[in-house]
Amino acid sequence: MPVQSRKNPNSKDKVYSDFRGGGLNLGASERFLSEKEVAGGKNFCYERNGGRFRTLEPLELAATAAGTVTSLYWSLNFGMIFSCGQALYRIVDGAPVSIGTLSGTDLPVYCDWGEEAERRLFVASGSIIQWYDGKQFVTQTPVPVDKTDPSGGDKWNTANDVMVREGRLLLSRTGRDRLRYSGIGDPENWQSEDEGSGDDIDVHTDADAQWLDVGYKEGGDIVRILPISRDLVIFRSDGSLYRLFSSFPDWTVIRVASQVEPVNRDAVAAVGNDIMFLDKDRGIRKVSAISDNDTDLAVTEKEGQKVNAWLAAHFTNDARLWTLPDRGEIWVKPNALNDVLCWNERYQGWTRIDLGSPVTAACEADGTVYLALGAKIYRLTDSSVSPAIRPEMEIELAPVFGSDRAMTDYQELCVTKDAAAVAELEIGRWWFKAAGSKTVKHQIYVADELRPVLRSSGGTVVLDKLVMRTAEVV
Template identity: 30%
Template structure:
């Protein structure tokens, strides 16, 4: 509605800090000014804290079949990936050389589950639901140790590299390293043989066990009383739950089980206080890929949403926090067994994938404070994001059957422009207001186009690389639908009285990458 009115009081709405991020609510007008209703394909810069469009990606390698997992092998400067070769067939392990664009088949996995990777010394260890496997230089695998009943059950060599299946006695679908030992666990009943003080064999079901290799030797899985040999500890005896996820916290290990019980493994075998304590119930973690350690805390995602666990130093206890409270109402109902959480330390972010529909939430833990849990934005892919990895601080990923490289100066996803959308809270007042002026400050990293919408007013704009800003004019800038940033400082305006009782601000970036620094809205209260 357009009216000629007498202005009573002028106000300025300064939107220069959006660090509250996305907040899903049924009452948007009750939100603080720094909250967002929508924040798609944007993120917070972990150095400046400013809101910017996310990096695009280019395809570096396309495989013949879907890729189910990948990891950057820093030891050998290569990407290891596992390709699906059929539902009833185990996946194949490949290496991919980024410099030559060549991929090489290494061998077949021992299990059919999504693999977990672990780096131990000069070896890459792989747990996929079968026996533990290792990839590395051939000298890691003595030929005399290969054969039935020996430490290595199978060994494939190519040049100076080897791929071995290790006799861990029982399968494993989780692997990590701890104080010089390799630790594995499985979710199926399987027997291992241990030996008591008198050397008598004892058969044990290891389904609830954390099994530790010998000290400094990932080939040693002889369970006996010798201090340097393999050890095990039981987690949740007869509690009817399976081990789902394992993650370190401070000096201890947290173990999530399928019955929603959380356990804490305290100390190490070498210490006298090595034991297990139940610390909480009603704690759900979706799978082994949904718990990470970051910023001295543990973050995990499950059927109740996204949460964190932290050690309370004064008491040695563990405190839970619903850090995902602003998005959990939308996140939790979409959770599936395809869920995944990745830690991106170079950006101080965690990426949360609840399912396979291409939707990913970005958690910025560096925005946390004493009274704030951190900020979320949203990243949208056209296909399922399978995996993420860091290579020399640069993000790479797996999308569908491709390995991709992310680039902050790229505004496209595989050649297709990605749109970014920022939506503020709903601003409402007791009295009607007239919107007089809007100032938008930004810094472009590429050329592009966008639209600012305030109420029913649309302002298209073009930005060029190099930093163009519009501000400082005392006149109204609405009403002109030409490009409004054609040179370093361009001002276009037209007076008019646009009367509203509520409005929100939307910024649609149709193409290109920019950093949003500030939005200032000048309004004036009016009489009736």
């Protein structure tokens, strides 16, 4: 019969609770994990108002599309917008309604424009920009090729990125050096020089379209542009990062960083006054303004310390990054498979989602998360009476290793769960169920290592606390 070691006569309590600052750690040996960290698992997330882990919310079906959903966007003017390849839709009363066909083949970028009766949704997909006003989907009249563009061959109103800056529509085309601004208050005004002649001449003014080259004559081209604080950040394919200060005509462009290489343009996103991106060699990184009055940007990797080595080894060109600001999370999909790693900014920890099929798009709308699994669009909600999917949770808590063998003679598992939920704790080949809000077991388990794993199904389970009293045995 095993007896407690005389060299280690005192039992030790391992307390797994309050996971703030911990979470999933894929960057350290399991022997060095703290009780706040987990070695693996799926479909667990942080509570909105606490540091406990809970099952990912149930998924309620919001709409079914005609094909794989490739982008989701919440428009302030027109509600939920989504694309399936080049087909663009909106959701009306739970059903997809066709808007039209995208002019380009790249993943679309959207921006809301205008006030009251002139409200529009502009869409850029790598070709001529388009707009939707709730009734019609219009492709702008192609504007002649910009002959002064050193890249050549690009019409004035083609774009991969579109946003509103100081009353102008700002466009950028991947593979070019040029930023193009429409006339002030007029997204159809792309007049870049005097037009006409004689008495009919239309003189170009500062209120008409303007342009600016970034990284002219340098190797590489623009990959993505995003706002940061009051300025713009421009990612280029040569690994350089530029910051555009001020506004026309007092533009200032400064190169602020190098060796910045996003996996692709769809793995870059604005997060408040910062920008997060997936670097193909270094994992997830952040671009932050050091101060509003400073010319510098800081590129850091603090958020990715526990997952970056794993991410960099698993990136493919299918990588995507989605921001969910109200939830306080950033979702990272490293490749075309099922894994989604979730960074919680409030509680400074990572969690993981695996719903059995790849997440193809995600966004947030009025505090509700929407995600697409193939052709199905779901919303995460605890209030659904009969959700389409109840995720099964698994949390691999930090293991206990003995120098010879380890023993646990007392476990206290405290969970909160739905009436229909089933929760079980596994330690090696031993299992016991959590029957209520508090489950206490007194048993002796002996093994070289003790690996507590909490599993649940059928409903939501919140892990309040697990206490394991352990000791060395001989």
